[in-house]
Amino acid sequence: MQVIDYITLSFLVVPLIIIVINNLFSKELSERISLYLAGAAAIIQMASSVADFFLLSSSHLHHYDFSLLWDLTREGSERFAVNSLSLVILFCIGFVSFISVLVANQTIEKKKTAYVSLLMTLILGMNGMVIVTDLFSLYVFLEIVGISSFVLVALFQTETGLEGAFKYLVMSSLASLFMLTGLAFLFMQTGSLQYSLDWTRFLGARNGLSPFTYLAFILLIAGFAVKTGAVPFHSWLPDAHQSANTAVSILLSGIVIKVAGIYGFIVLMALFRGFPAVSAAIRILGIVSIIIGALFALRQTHFKRIVAYSSVSQMGYILLGVSTGTTLGLLGAIIHIFNHATFKSTLFSNAAALHEQVGTLDIDAMGGLEKRMPVTGFSSVTAFLSTTGIPPLAGFWSKLFIVMALWNSGSKGFAAVALFSSILTAAYFLRLQKKVFFGKLSDRLAEVREIGGSIKLAEILLTIVTIAVGAGFPLVLLYLEGRGLL
Numbered sequence: 001m002q003v004i005d006y007i008t009l010s011f012l013v014v015p016l017i018i019i020v021i022n023n024l025f026s027k028e029l030s031e032r033i034s035l036y037l038a039g040a041a042a043i044i045q046m047a048s049s050v051a052d053f054f055l056l057s058s059s060h061l062h063h064y065d066f067s068l069l070w071d072l073t074r075e076g077s078e079r080f081a082v083n084s085l086s087l088v089i090l091f092c093i094g095f096v097s098f099i100s101v102l103v104a105n106q107t108i109e110k111k112k113t114a115y116v117s118l119l120m121t122l123i124l125g126m127n128g129m130v131i132v133t134d135l136f137s138l139y140v141f142l143e144i145v146g147i148s149s150f151v152l153v154a155l156f157q158t159e160t161g162l163e164g165a166f167k168y169l170v171m172s173s174l175a176s177l178f179m180l181t182g183l184a185f186l187f188m189q190t191g192s193l194q195y196s197l198d199w200t201r202f203l204g205a206r207n208g209l210s211p212f213t214y215l216a217f218i219l220l221i222a223g224f225a226v227k228t229g230a231v232p233f234h235s236w237l238p239d240a241h242q243s244a245n246t247a248v249s250i251l252l253s254g255i256v257i258k259v260a261g262i263y264g265f266i267v268l269m270a271l272f273r274g275f276p277a278v279s280a281a282i283r284i285l286g287i288v289s290i291i292i293g294a295l296f297a298l299r300q301t302h303f304k305r306i307v308a309y310s311s312v313s314q315m316g317y318i319l320l321g322v323s324t325g326t327t328l329g330l331l332g333a334i335i336h337i338f339n340h341a342t343f344k345s346t347l348f349s350n351a352a353a354l355h356e357q358v359g360t361l362d363i364d365a366m367g368g369l370e371k372r373m374p375v376t377g378f379s380s381v382t383a384f385l386s387t388t389g390i391p392p393l394a395g396f397w398s399k400l401f402i403v404m405a406l407w408n409s410g411s412k413g414f415a416a417v418a419l420f421s422s423i424l425t426a427a428y429f430l431r432l433q434k435k436v437f438f439g440k441l442s443d444r445l446a447e448v449r450e451i452g453g454s455i456k457l458a459e460i461l462l463t464i465v466t467i468a469v470g471a472g473f474p475l476v477l478l479y480l481e482g483r484g485l486l
Contacts, residue, residue: 007055031112035105041123050091066082067080088337145256149251150172153240153252164242181219182217230316265319293311297309313421317336320414339469346380369437381433396470403419
């Protein structure tokens with residue numbers, strides 16, 4: 001086997017090994033070492049993603065096929081594959097998981113073993129979704145992601161946690177029903193769900209689509225929209241984020257909604273590029289999510305609900321980039337996936353710090369905390385500016401790519417709305433910053449101190465990444481241009 005084979009296999013093997021090791025020892029020992037095991041798995045995933053990316057680049061390969069236990073040379077053999085796009089998402093999975101572990105180190109006192117086992121199952125499901133080569137396998141791994149997320153939200157058995165988990169379960173089950181039915185309609189017409197199929201020929205795009213094809217598109221788009229938290233399928237997302245432990249909220253907003261939902265839309269656009277109805281539906285979902293998510297965020301008084309509705313809005317930008325079907329739009333979407341993972345993980349880390357030090361996440365009960373919690377305040381402002389798209393922070397570049405892709409593809413109205421919707425983003429985040437960090441410090445908060453430990457480390461690390469990626473992005477552009485991607 002080549003080096004690249006061992007590296008790519010690690011995306012499936014490492015989470016399984018950690019699950020086994022995590023459950024081999026006594027409960028007391030497992031509780032002490034489980035977070036270290038999870039952190040190591042996340043670091044290995046990030047390193048493997050980077051190594052694979054440069055191996056593919058140096059070998060001038062666009063993708064690499066591999067298998068787990070079977071022979072790839074056999075005709076009809078099932079296979080996995082990685083490419084530049086999937087490797088970026090795999091890196092994001094490892095990165096967000098590592099931040100979640102840092103926050104869990106201070107916010108989870110009991111059930112660490114269960115949290116890590118579920119985290120590894122979640123990583124396995126997300127990794128599987130990104131590397132499979134057919135739609136049914138995508139659905140199978142998506143179910144693993146859904147079940148793991150549901151149990152993580154309900155893990156600590158609080159009343160709000162169970163309520164949020166139940167809403168997530170109901171909506172996730174509905175999405176699964178939509179997708180499985182849609183896949184059945186496609187399979188009836190094509191006899192295969194492989195990505196490599198000539199979908200345009202089999203579905204008869206040139207001769208007119210059958211009602212079953214339109215129904216399949218509607219069901220698949222609705223299913224992935226639920227998983228994304230796109231409007232009008234967003235109702236579960238704020239409740240699940242607010243009720244879950246903050247380490248779990250980081251996972252849900254930082255990466256789960258992107259892999260479970262956005263990646264599904266990327267696959268749909270890649271397979272059904274010749275069907276204008278698909279791109280139009282994704283574009284409408286995107287623009288509606290941007291506006292409605294931002295308006296709802298303006299009405300919230302709970303820190304995590306504001307950040308959750310912000311995620312609904314930001315998913316809209318990614319959907320707009322995907323909907324263009326262009327290389328520039330896809331690049332903008334992928335970069336925004338990474339940027340969103342970074343600044344949303346920052347904001348939820350801020351939420352963890354505030355909850356630990358202040359004891360509440362009601363923004364009306366705060367104020368003036370920049371004096372008592374300067375690191376949390378600075379990291380929050382940096383994340384807010386990046387989310388809004390202020391240069392030279394990381395979020396500016398991805399939004400610029402998305403708006404340019406919309407403009408170049410003829411969707412100038414959508415580009416204008418996406419650009420000016422950043423004013424709404426600035427509005428709800430300015431309101432949050434004013435109520436939490438600015439203004440007069442109340443006597444009740446006079447004894448509040450800055451958070452320490454791994455949560456503070458997470459805030460600092462994420463802020464450095466946001467600033468460094470933004471400042472250094474011109475170098476990334478030169479690299480992308482050198483590879484012929486721009």
